[in-house]
Amino acid sequence: GENVEQHPSTLSVQEGDSAVIKCTYSDSASNYFPWYKQELGKRPQLIIDIRSNVGEKKDQRIAVTLNKTAKHFSLHITETQPEDSAVYFCAANSKPGPKGTSYGKLTFGQGTILTVHP
């Protein structure tokens, strides 16, 4: 099955700095890689995702890069703000097997606690 490793587990930056979180995955058939942000006591919410047919995607201060050969993808947050403080999760899918056996699913990384200091 899919194995997703996420680093670092904690990240502390000053307001205005950039933050980078990295993930590796094991299933070479994976083709969908979302990132979720979870604020304290809240639900995880999608912030950006990327599919395997592109290498980079950007949405304002957030960007994600994907290296399929190396099987890793990264989240980049520029000009960080205190409200970016949260737990960030990467995830990767695995394709389904034949009907009746293991279906595809989304496997999450262990999470990164990002703290942005004012």
Place this chain on the structure above:
Amino acid sequence: DTAVSQTPKYLVTQMGNDKSIKCEQNLGHDTMYWYKQDSKKFLKIMFSYNNKELIINETVPNRFSPKSPDKAHLNLHINSLELGDSAVYFCASSRGAFNSPLHFGNGTRLTVT
């Protein structure tokens, strides 16, 4: 309107009891999930239903039994609760089973004493 709603938000109960958590989505999605988030924040899938059919059943004790009466609802029943069941349980839904965004509910914090 909340897209994925689950009840209750908090559940405090004693060991050995049986409890249920309900989930409903109004997004028209065909796939629903239960995830467990432990004290270390790790999100682990438990079950998934696609069009009311169970498609993912991870290594979960059979004290946990999901039920999907229709595409918009996925409930979780837990028998003989144990201390280790204490966690936050998230319901989620998506369009398609493995390659589209998950929409999570607000979670149910289960505390077993």
